[in-house]
Ligand SMILES: NC(=O)C1=CN([C@@H]2O[C@H](COP(=O)(O)OP(=O)(O)OC[C@H]3O[C@@H](n4cnc5c(N)ncnc54)[C@H](OP(=O)(O)O)[C@@H]3O)[C@@H](O)[C@H]2O)C=CC1
């Protein structure tokens with residue numbers, strides 16, 4: 067069911083339409099993709115399974131719309147984005163409700179995601195006006211052998227059609243973090259939402275529709291990534307891909323053509339705890355960082371590396387906080403809610419069983435009902451266990467006891483991932499040295515990893531990504547530099 071009158075045109079019967087050429091449309095495939103509610107494990111929504119012909123048409127109209135959009139004054143682009151942000155925030159409740167049903171996001175966090183997304187769009191509009199409103203002026207006589215006969219003017223121009231593919235865990239926020247920078251920079255956008263989260267994304271797209279963007283500029287095609295993903299990412303009409311997700315991103319980067327790629331992939335964010343750390347602060351951050359949204363955040367704390375001398379105290383403090391976490395339905399705003407799919411729950415269980423077989427200490431009893439997995443801290447994890455290296459994307463957190471900071475740094479750097487990490491210590495000098503040594507895109511000192519606030523640069527090293535996100539970096543990434551050189555007949559020196 068569509069939530070409320072404002073969204074009635076985006077659904078036909080019980081199947082949500084896709085958005086192309088400024089209209090909500092039914093796919094000619096006659097097929098739909100079911101969206102399973104992680105809590106009930108029953109089909110909750112249905113979306114169109116778009117065809118390759120429909121993708122071709124979308125990219126064609128997207129190209130035409132982009133040419134006109136690039137000629138739209140920057141202040142007008144910003145004005146429309148501000149309007150979309152306001153409409154999005156106005157409709158936060160029905161959109162948040164979709165997040166609860168599709169991805170089992172706790173009710174309050176779901177509202178926060180939508181509000182944060184509106185703020186991101188507004189900030190992007192403001193930042194874009196400044197970043198794109200400025201270029202460079204260079205003179206030739208700064209390079210040896212030249213007189214001042216050339217003036218070079220540079221500006222930032224759009225790339226064309228940007229393909230945006232966000233993951234299930236932030237289907238609205240990680241969609242607008244691609245859509246808003248693309249649009250302010252004069253690009254058009256084709257969104258392929260994650261299957262789980264597609265309906266929330268379609269509602270969000272409708273807010274942009276209501277804001278009055280030109281037709282064809284924004285499109286949203288639905289379907290399973292495994293079915294239309296390759297066709298989209300290898301499409302010759304696509305000029306840039308901004309992707310957030312798992313290993314799929316590595317495969318995409320090998321198949322995509324010679325176009326700019328922004329890839330935000332998985333992580334195994336390490337939390338290093340030194341002997342002098344504030345253990346209450348560390349424990350609070352480990353629980354928040356490791357278990358919020360049931361560990362389904364790329365920036366979740368995914369391995370704790372604690373000095374053996376303080377490990378017992380830390381584990382005790384973490385356990386007493388884990389005991390207070392509520393477990394249940396997202397509608398009831400529980401801390402721990404069902405993980406997104408049954409296959410995800412099975413994968414997490416596989417990691418837990420491997421750790422059990424290899425002798426990890428279970429701080430809580432392992433408990434699972436359907437997709438719901440109770441929070442679990444695994445102590446005395448060793449490097450031969452899969453959980454020491456793999457990303458569970460669930461409420462299970464390994465603790466490895468270390469005897470030196472170097473051992474912690476070594477474990478962190480031996481990972482194929484390099485998204486974020488954190489270190490807890492009262493010694494700022496040690497914190498800086500460890501931060502510099504950690505091969506990750508960001509290190510947080512005395513706090514858990516986090517992508518937000520959304521204007522901070524956000525990037526992964528190694529298998530965690532290509533390029534950098536954050537509002538300003540995304541705007542820059544979705545543009546190219548264009549130079550115009552004025553050649554003078556004779557050298558000219560100002561006031562000379
Ligand atoms: N670094 C970061 O910023 C973040 C990283 N992540 C990572 O994402 C993963 C979990 O998210 P999840 O959604 O399961 O990730 P996936 O990689 O499975 O999916 C991400 C997106 O890619 C789509 N997709 C799937 N196959 C293809 C394909 N062949 N071509 C193009 N697109 C495709 C999916 O669509 P469909 O749903 O239809 O399959 C979805 O929209 C974790 O590893 C996590 O660490 C998550 C959030 C942030």
Ligand SMILES: O=C(O)[C@H](O)COP(=O)(O)O
Nearest residue numbers: 236363364365516517518
């Ligand atoms: O997908 C994710 O996990 C997000 O990028 C995390 O965002 P946050 O750290 O701001 O919650």
